Amino acid sequence: MRIPPSLELFLRAIVGRAYPRVVGANRELSWLIPESVLPILGLAAYVYVYRAMKAPPEFVGYVVLGGAMTAYWLNILWSMASQFYWEKETANLQLFIMAPVSPMAILLGMGIGGLFSSTIRAGAVILLGSLLFGVTYQVTSLGLVLLIFFLSMVALYGMGMLLASLFLLSGREAWNLSNALQEPVYLFSGFYFPVKSLGFWAAAAASIIPLTLGLDAMRQLMFPGDPTMGFLSPWMECGILLLLCPVFLYLSRMALKKMEHAARIRGTLSLRWQ
Amino acid sequence: MNKAIQTIDLVREFKVKAGKNRETRLLHALDGVNLEVYSGELFGLLGPNGAGKTTLIKILVTLLYPTSGQAFVDGLDVTKDVLPIRQRINMVSGGEYSGYGILTVKETLWMFSQFYGVPYIEAFKRIEELLEVVGLKSEANMRVSRLSTGMRQKMNFCRGFVTDPKILFLDEPTLGLDVEAARDIRAYIKTWMKEHPDRTILLTTHYMAEADELCDRVAIIDHGKILACDTPQALKKKISGGALLEVSLAGLYELNWLKGNSGIKGLTFSSSIEKNRTTLKLVLESEEVVPGVIKELNQRELSILGIQSVEPTLEDVFLTLVGRGLSDENSTLP
Numbered sequence: 001m002r003i004p005p006s007l008e009l010f011l012r013a014i015v016g017r018a019y020p021r022v023v024g025a026n027r028e029l030s031w032l033i034p035e036s037v038l039p040i041l042g043l044a045a046y047v048y049v050y051r052a053m054k055a056p057p058e059f060v061g062y063v064v065l066g067g068a069m070t071a072y073w074l075n076i077l078w079s080m081a082s083q084f085y086w087e088k089e090t091a092n093l094q095l096f097i098m099a100p101v102s103p104m105a106i107l108l109g110m111g112i113g114g115l116f117s118s119t120i121r122a123g124a125v126i127l128l129g130s131l132l133f134g135v136t137y138q139v140t141s142l143g144l145v146l147l148i149f150f151l152s153m154v155a156l157y158g159m160g161m162l163l164a165s166l167f168l169l170s171g172r173e174a175w176n177l178s179n180a181l182q183e184p185v186y187l188f189s190g191f192y193f194p195v196k197s198l199g200f201w202a203a204a205a206a207s208i209i210p211l212t213l214g215l216d217a218m219r220q221l222m223f224p225g226d227p228t229m230g231f232l233s234p235w236m237e238c239g240i241l242l243l244l245c246p247v248f249l250y251l252s253r254m255a256l257k258k259m260e261h262a263a264r265i266r267g268t269l270s271l272r273w274q
Numbered sequence: 275m276n277k278a279i280q281t282i283d284l285v286r287e288f289k290v291k292a293g294k295n296r297e298t299r300l301l302h303a304l305d306g307v308n309l310e311v312y313s314g315e316l317f318g319l320l321g322p323n324g325a326g327k328t329t330l331i332k333i334l335v336t337l338l339y340p341t342s343g344q345a346f347v348d349g350l351d352v353t354k355d356v357l358p359i360r361q362r363i364n365m366v367s368g369g370e371y372s373g374y375g376i377l378t379v380k381e382t383l384w385m386f387s388q389f390y391g392v393p394y395i396e397a398f399k400r401i402e403e404l405l406e407v408v409g410l411k412s413e414a415n416m417r418v419s420r421l422s423t424g425m426r427q428k429m430n431f432c433r434g435f436v437t438d439p440k441i442l443f444l445d446e447p448t449l450g451l452d453v454e455a456a457r458d459i460r461a462y463i464k465t466w467m468k469e470h471p472d473r474t475i476l477l478t479t480h481y482m483a484e485a486d487e488l489c490d491r492v493a494i495i496d497h498g499k500i501l502a503c504d505t506p507q508a509l510k511k512k513i514s515g516g517a518l519l520e521v522s523l524a525g526l527y528e529l530n531w532l533k534g535n536s537g538i539k540g541l542t543f544s545s546s547i548e549k550n551r552t553t554l555k556l557v558l559e560s561e562e563v564v565p566g567v568i569k570e571l572n573q574r575e576l577s578i579l580g581i582q583s584v585e586p587t588l589e590d591v592f593l594t595l596v597g598r599g600l601s602d603e604n605s606t607l608p
Contacts, residue, residue, distance in 0.1 A: 009391035016388030019381070020374040027376055091370040095433075098335050099389035100360035106389070264339045267288060270332070 013101040017109025018116070021079075025117035035071065036124035040132065043067035043125075046192045047133050058223035059193075061137065064129035065222065066191035069215055071121040072156060073185060075114045077178040080160030081167055083110060085174040094270040103256050107164055111157035137222050144234060145221045151241035152214025158248025159210060165255035169268055185209055190216065196231045203231050210244050213237040277349065278441050278474035279311035279334060284343035286329050286498075303329040305498035306343070311491075314471050316463070318489035319478040320592065326498040327478040328367075331443050334476070335365050347441060363441045364390075366434035368427065368449025375419030379410060379429050382418055383436050390437040397436065404432040407462050409455075424455050431459055435466065444477045448484060460488060482588040492588065494595055501595045510586040513594045517558040518584045519567070524577040527552045533597075535570060537563030540593040551579070557594045 003011070025031075043063050050059040087093040096106045129135065139145060167174040188206040189195065195203045195216050206212045217237040220230040231237070263269045286304040291297065304326045311317040319327050332338040333345050336356045345352045347359045373382040380401055387397040405411045408428040413421065421429065427450060434442055444463070448456035467475065479485050485492050486506050493503040502509055526545045529552070532538060540557040556567065564581075571578060584590075 005391070012388040012391050016385045019385055020377055023381070024374075024376045091367065091372045094332075094337050095365075095372055095386065096389065098337055098360055098363070098365065099386075100357055101389050101391070264337065267332070267338050269337045 009101050010105045013099070013105035014109040014112060017096075017106050018113035019109075021110070021113025021117050024113075025120050031121065032124070035121045036128060039067050039070060039125050040128050043129060043192065044132075056225055057136075058219075058225040058229075060133050061135045061223045062194065062219050063192050064126060064133060064135050065219060066193075066215060067129060068122040068125040069211055070186065070191055071118045071125065072115075072153070073189075073191075073211060074182070075118040076156060076160040076163070077182055079114045080107075080110060080157070081163035081181075082174040082178045084164055084168050085170060085172070088268075088270060091270060097260065097269050103260065104161075104253055107161040107252065107256065110164070111161060114160075115153055115157060138224055139222050140224050141221055144238065145218055148214055148217045148221070148234065148238050148241065151238060151245060152210050152218075155210035155241050155244040155248055156214070158245060158252055161252035162248055162255055165252050165259050168256070168259040168263055169266065185211075188212070194219065194229045194231070196229060207231075207240065210241060210248075213241055217241075276313040277310055277346070278313045278315065279309065279317075279476060280344075280346045281307050281309045281330070281334075282344045283308060284330070284333065284345055285341045286326075286333060286338065287341045302498050304333075304340070307495070307498070307500055309493060309500060309503065311474060311476060313474055314467075315490045316467050316475045316477065316488055318485035318492035319476065319495055320480065320482065320485050320492055320588065321478075321495035322480060322596075325495045327495060328445055329498075330495075331365065331445050331476070331478060335363055335443055336360060361390075362439060363443065364434045364437050364439035365443040365445065366430050366447055368446030370430055371426065372430060372433070373418050373426075375417060378415045378417055379405065379421070379425075380414045382429065383432055386433050387436045392437060400436050400438070401432070404435055407465075408432060408458055424451050427451055428455060428459070431462075439473070441474045441476070444475060446479055447477070448479070448481065456484075460484065463488060482592065486588045494592055496596050502591070506588055509588065509591045513557065513586050513591055517556075517561040517564065518586055518590055519556045519558060519564060519581060520584050521554040521556065521567075521571070521581050522579040523552045523554060523571070524579050525550060525552065527576065529554055532556075532567070532570065535567070537566065540597045542593060542598065555584075555590075555593070557590060 043066070046063045047060050050063065084093055087096065097103060167177070170177070186192070188198065188202065189209050189212040190198065190203075190206070195206060195212055198206065203212070213232070214237070216231045217234040220227070220234050232240075260269075284304050284307040285302070288301045288303055289298050290301045292299060307326070307330060319330065321327050329338065333340050333352060334347055336352055336359055339353060348362050350359050352359060373385075377385065380398075383401045383404070384397050387400070392400070401414075402411075405414050408431060410425060410428050410432070413425055418426065418429070431447055434444065448459055451459065463475065463477075467473065477485070477488065489506060491503065491505050492509065494501045494509075502512075504512070526547065527543070529541065529543045532541055532554075537559045538556060539559055541555060543552055543554045545552045558564065558567070568578070568581070
C-alpha cells in the first residue's frame with residue numbers, strides 16, 4: 001500500500017527534525033556529567049532530609065523518580081518552548097516555515113527527538129539514583145505504568161508544542177519565561193514530594209501540567225506502600241491524561257496557525273538582517 | 275512568456291521605535307514595487323543595504339505579508355496560496371548560519387531535503403553532486419560546527435538546490451566568500467540555469483559585476499522603489515548619453531563638495547593611502563561639463579594626475595540613478 005504523499009512528507013519532516021536530537025544524544029557526550037550526575041546531587045539533599053525525618057522508605061523512590069522526570073520538564077522549557085527563539089537566531093526558523101510541510105511536523109520532530117534524548121538522561125538518573133540510594137520498586141501493573149508514562153509524555157510534549165507556538169512571536173523574553181517557569185513547576189508538580197501535600201485545589205490546579213498527574217500515578221503504581229499518599233486514583237489520573245493529550249495537541253495546532261499568521265504580519269519569523 | 279514572479283504596487287511598512295523617546299514611526303521598506311520576472315530568467319535585484327531587497331524576497335517566499343499591493347509567484351498569490359508556492363521555491367541567504375553544528379554537512383543537507391519530501395536515494399545523489407560542484411566533497415562528513423564561514427556558505431548554497439526548486443531566491447549568495455569560492459558558485463548558477471531552462475532565479479546582490487556577469491535582466495532598487503529595470507546592456511546604454519569621467523588626483527581628499535556643481539549627476543571617490551592617490555568617478559550630464567569640473571579642481575589647487583573617459587558599468591548606472599555609489603550609502607543627490 002502506497003502512503004499518501006502528504007503523509008509521507010509529514011513523516012519525513014518528523015524524522016528529519018528529530019534526527020539532530022537523536023544523534024546529538026550519542027555524538028556529544030558532554031551532557032553526561034551535568035545532566036546525570038548533577039541531578040543526583042540535587043535530589044540527594046531531599047533523600048537525606050527524608051531519611052533524617054525517618055520518612056517511609058518509598059519517599060526516597062518518590063524523589064529519584066521525580067528527579068528523573070525533571071529531565072523532561074527541562075527539555076520542554078529549553079528545547080521546546082524557547083526553541084524557536086534559538087532557531088530564529090540561526091535562521092533555521094524561516095527555513096522551517098517556508099518548507100512545504102506543516103510546521104506541526106517540525107514541532108513533532110522536535111518533540112520526539114527531545115523525548116528520546118530526555119529518556120536517556122532520565123534513565124541515567126533512575127539507574128544511578130536507584131543504585132546509590134537503594135531504591136526498591138514494587139510495580140503492581142507494568143502495563144498501566146507504561147500507559148501512564150506514554151500518555152504523560154504525549155500530553156507533556158503537546159504542551160511543549162503549544163508553548164513553542166505561543167512563543168513564536170517572542171524574542172529573548174521566551175528565554176526569560178522559560179527561566180520563570182522552571183522552579184515553580186518543580187514545586188507545584190511535586191517533583192520531590194507527593195503532590196497531595198499541597199492540598200486538593202492546589203494539586204488540581206497543578207494538574208494542568210501533565211507531569212503532575214503522571215508522576216503521582218506512577219509513584220502509586222511503583223511504590224504502593226501508603227495508598228493514602230496518592231492524589232487521585234491511577235486510573236482516574238490516566239483518564240485525565242487521556243483527555244489532556246488531544247487538548248494540548250489541538251491547542252498547539254491552532255496556536256501555531258494563529259502565531260504564524262501574526263508573525264507574518266509583524267515580520268518576526270526572521271531577524272531583520274537575515 | 276510566463277511570469278514566474280509579479281508584484282503590483284507592493285508596499286511593506288514596519289513600525290520601528292527610534293529616537294531618545296523611543297517614538298514609533300513607520301518605515302517604508304517597499305514603496306509601490308512593480309516587477310515582472312519571466313520563467314527561465316536569471317533576474318538580478320540590485321541595491322544598497324536597506325534598499326528593500328530582502329523584504330521583497332521575504333514577501334515572495336511567504337515569510338512576510340505585504341502591507342498593501344499584490345505579489346504572485348508562479349501565478350499564485352503569496353497571501354492565499356501559501357502551500358503551493360512553498361512547494362515550488364527555495365531560498366538561500368548569504369551569511370546565514372542555518373543547520374545544527376552537531377550534524378555533518380551531508381546530514382544537514384539531508385535533513386533539509388526531508389522537509390521537502392525528497393526520497394532518500396535521490397537526496398543523497400543530489401547531495402553528492404552538489405558537494406562535488408562546490409568543492410565540499412572532502413568535508414561531506416565533517417561537522418558543521420567545524421566548517422569555516424566560506425564552507426558553511428557553500429553548504430547553504432547546496433541546501434537551496436538540493437530540493438530542485440522551480441523558482442530559487444538567492445539573497446546575496448556570495449556574501450563573505452573568497453574570490454575562488456564566489457567564482458565557483460557563479461559558475462554553478464550559470465550551469466544550473468543552462469541545464470534547467472524552465473527554472474527561474476531571483477538574485478539579490480550589491481556586487482554589480484556579479485549581476486552584470488550573471489543576470490538576463492536587472493532591477494535597481496533604492497529606498498523601497500524600483501528605479502530602473504532592463505538588461506544590463508540596455509541600462510548601460512541609457513546612461514551613455516552623458517559622460518563618465520575618471521579623474522586621478524595626487525593626495526587624499528574628501529570630494530563631496532563637488533556634488534553641488536551643476537552638470538554633475540553623481541559621483542564616487544576612493545582614496546588609496548598606499549599610493550597617496552584619490553580616484554574620482556563622475557557621472558556628468560554631458561561632456562561640456564568637463565572643463566568646468568577641471569577648473570573647479572584646479573581652483574582648489576588639487577593636483578590632477580590623469581583624466582580619462584570610461585565605459586559605463588552597472589555601478590555607473592546605479593550612480594546615475596541614485597546619485598551615490600553602493601559603498602557610500604549616506605551620500606545624497608546634489
